[in-house]
Amino acid sequence: MKRSIASVCLSGDLRQKLEAAAYAGFDGIEIFENDLMLFDESPAVVRRMSEDLGLRIIALQPFRDFECMPSDKMQKNFDRAERKFDLMEELHTDTLLICSNVSPQCIDSLDRAVEEFSELAERAQKRHYKLGYEALAWGRNIKDYEDAWQLVNRVDHKNLGIILDSFHIYARSKNLSVIRDIPGDRIALVQVADAPWLDMDVLQWSRHFRCFPGQGDLPMVDFMTEVTNTGYEGYFSHEIFNDEFRSSPCRPTAIDGMRSMLWLEEEVARAVPDLSSKTPKALDYLPPEPSVKSVEFIEFAAEGQSREELLDLLTKLGFTNTHRHRSKDVSLFRQGDVSIVVNEEPDSFAQNYYLMHGVSVCAVAYLADDAEGMAERSEHFGYRKFEGDIEHGEMNIPGAKGVGGELVYFVQRDADGSRFFDVDFVAVQPSDAAVSLSPKSDPSLLVDHITSGVSESEFLSTSLFYKVLFGLSIDQPQDLIDPYGIVVSRTATNRNKTIRLPFNMSRSWGASTERFREVQKGSGVQHIAFACDDILTFAEGIDLNIVLPVPDNYYDDLIARFDFDDGFVEQLRAYNILYDKSETGYFLHFYTRTVNGMFFEVVQRQKYSNYGEVNAQVRMAAQARMRRAL
Numbered sequence: 001m002k003r004s005i006a007s008v009c010l011s012g013d014l015r016q017k018l019e020a021a022a023y024a025g026f027d028g029i030e031i032f033e034n035d036l037m038l039f040d041e042s043p044a045v046v047r048r049m050s051e052d053l054g055l056r057i058i059a060l061q062p063f064r065d066f067e068c069m070p071s072d073k074m075q076k077n078f079d080r081a082e083r084k085f086d087l088m089e090e091l092h093t094d095t096l097l098i099c100s101n102v103s104p105q106c107i108d109s110l111d112r113a114v115e116e117f118s119e120l121a122e123r124a125q126k127r128h129y130k131l132g133y134e135a136l137a138w139g140r141n142i143k144d145y146e147d148a149w150q151l152v153n154r155v156d157h158k159n160l161g162i163i164l165d166s167f168h169i170y171a172r173s174k175n176l177s178v179i180r181d182i183p184g185d186r187i188a189l190v191q192v193a194d195a196p197w198l199d200m201d202v203l204q205w206s207r208h209f210r211c212f213p214g215q216g217d218l219p220m221v222d223f224m225t226e227v228t229n230t231g232y233e234g235y236f237s238h239e240i241f242n243d244e245f246r247s248s249p250c251r252p253t254a255i256d257g258m259r260s261m262l263w264l265e266e267e268v269a270r271a272v273p274d275l276s277s278k279t280p281k282a283l284d285y286l287p288p289e290p291s292v293k294s295v296e297f298i299e300f301a302a303e304g305q306s307r308e309e310l311l312d313l314l315t316k317l318g319f320t321n322t323h324r325h326r327s328k329d330v331s332l333f334r335q336g337d338v339s340i341v342v343n344e345e346p347d348s349f350a351q352n353y354y355l356m357h358g359v360s361v362c363a364v365a366y367l368a369d370d371a372e373g374m375a376e377r378s379e380h381f382g383y384r385k386f387e388g389d390i391e392h393g394e395m396n397i398p399g400a401k402g403v404g405g406e407l408v409y410f411v412q413r414d415a416d417g418s419r420f421f422d423v424d425f426v427a428v429q430p431s432d433a434a435v436s437l438s439p440k441s442d443p444s445l446l447v448d449h450i451t452s453g454v455s456e457s458e459f460l461s462t463s464l465f466y467k468v469l470f471g472l473s474i475d476q477p478q479d480l481i482d483p484y485g486i487v488v489s490r491t492a493t494n495r496n497k498t499i500r501l502p503f504n505m506s507r508s509w510g511a512s513t514e515r516f517r518e519v520q521k522g523s524g525v526q527h528i529a530f531a532c533d534d535i536l537t538f539a540e541g542i543d544l545n546i547v548l549p550v551p552d553n554y555y556d557d558l559i560a561r562f563d564f565d566d567g568f569v570e571q572l573r574a575y576n577i578l579y580d581k582s583e584t585g586y587f588l589h590f591y592t593r594t595v596n597g598m599f600f601e602v603v604q605r606q607k608y609s610n611y612g613e614v615n616a617q618v619r620m621a622a623q624a625r626m627r628r629a630l
């Protein structure tokens with residue numbers, strides 16, 4: 001596939017945009033005239049810069065409000081087009097993007113548009129240029145790609161093709177069937193843009209909320225499949241107007257753009273079986289499919305006083321130190337099927353992480369069917385590979401850098417069922433004193449979810465990471481109400497819900513996610529939830545001092561809202577357990593106090609698939625109150 005990006009996707013000036021696009025590996029760039037107008041170098045210099053970077057300027061855009069203007073404005077529009085042809089010569093590009101007229105003066109006459117485009121295509125041919133016509137979803141008369149195609153088809157000139165932009169097509173209708181009528185060589189350019197489904201004014205939606213394919217809700221693979229089936233062999237170009245991208249550094253955005261493009265290519269290759277007969281150059285390489293199944297262990301970087309606080313919290317929750325690493329200063333704490341690794345090894349990744357963030361989650365290991373395949377997949381998508389130091393006979397655990405800088409490991413179980421701790425660790429016999437002090441271990445315990453706190457500019461990157469690398473689906477965003485601002489939350493899950501990864505961001509400095517990022521000096525895992533079969537028994541066995549207190553008013557409100565049996569709410573109140581109900585079931589959960597901004601949660605799910613979002617406000621208010629009291 002020929003890969004391009006429009007300059008409007010990236011922040012900065014035109015030089016920075018060109019450099020970022022080239023760095024990320026794009027072959028082409030669409031130049032937005034505005035970016036050129038604001039740049040203090042001549043078009044000839046821009047041409048040379050892009051040539052030096054190995055980037056082709058695939059189009060100049062947009063040429064606006066051309067067709068069907070009142071007669072007195074027509075000549076001016078042809079003159080304007082000629083000036084753009086001059087500019088195209090200087091830039092050394094051969095395609096001009098013309099978008100449908102949005103002017104209130106525009107006359108509703110297809111015949112007139114056909115006449116004008118016939119003449120413009122003749123003029124373009126004389127100068128060896130191509131024109132592409134694109135229906136803007138808010139165009140005055142032409143809003144739909146079907147109508148744009150009717151116009152282009154009637155003009156029937158080899159120098160005029162249609163431009164298909166996935167955003168406009170989906171914003172107007174979901175009907176892709178007319179794409180099948182368009183021969184591939186009549187498509188001048190394909191622009192790809194995803195977006196979240198939002199019920200709002202389409203112009204505002206387009207100009208502020210587009211995102212890279214894989215980051216939104218539009219069925220991008222269906223669109224790509226239809227276009228590929230036409231035999232189209234031109235560029236696919238990202239055209240994303242997004243406020244977050246405008247305020248983020250341009251190179252990481254461009255790299256995410258490339259990941260998105262590679263993901264689309266992979267998805268299309270899997271969706272179109274005889275792809276190479278349609279477009280011979282469609283795909284150089286197909287990466288191994290995602291194969292992560294569950295969380296195998298969670299690793300903390302810990303030292304000093306806060307390490308003691310973490311271990312105190314873990315032991316009071318019923319974890320016991322079951323193993324020690326064979327060659328490193330690393331301990332394993334287990335309960336049920338949960339494994340928590342505490343790493344204090346000097347000069348390790350963990351220690352560096354500790355020095356940067358304090359006690360924190362420095363890695364999460366995922367069980368994969370094909371761990372090496374997952375590492376290869378990470379590399380293909382440009383997520384940096386990590387290889388740790390290993391001693392002879394120890395497991396080589398491949399990994400990649402996650403979005404917050406923490407590691408993501410891929411672990412496989414041996415055919416004989418042996419686990420990472422059977423290979424790299426030796427069992428320790430807990431002392432009698434430790435056993436008598438710690439509460440009873442709960443054999444049903446599982447990792448339920450792992451929640452990260454990220455910055456606003458990392459929010460879309462995080463969803464791309466989980467979608468592209470792990471093949472997870474990303475739920476719709478939800479607003480959580482903190483006393484000091486809104487926290488926006490999305491969750492990445494696999495199909496059978498053995499992996500649940502919420503990730504949160506906030507634009508408010510005082511709200512929970514930013515409070516966490518301030519304490520930890522960066523993004524990362526903010527909380528870990530464990531699921532058990534019987535939360536009341538679990539709570540009875542632990543020291544209630546570690547539990548986050550819940551106000552009495554919350555329980556009084558529960559009594560008013562639900563018909564509980566006598567005594568049930570009093571039990572919840574006694575243990576600070578929160579309650580939520582869904583159509584199918586209910587949810588019980590409590591939170592612990594924090595260590596270095598992080599905390600744990602224990603949950604019990606009864607045919608319930610959410611996260612107790614209504615109660616997040618109770619948790620955030622309690623945490624804010626405790627922080628104020630410090």
Ligand SMILES: O=C(O)c1ccc(O)c(O)c1
Binds near residue numbers: 165
């Ligand atoms: O928002 C716009 O004006 C605009 C311009 C050019 C495009 O290709 C497009 O999709 C939108």
Ligand SMILES: [Mg+2]
Binds near residue numbers: 134165191239
């Ligand atoms: Mg467009």
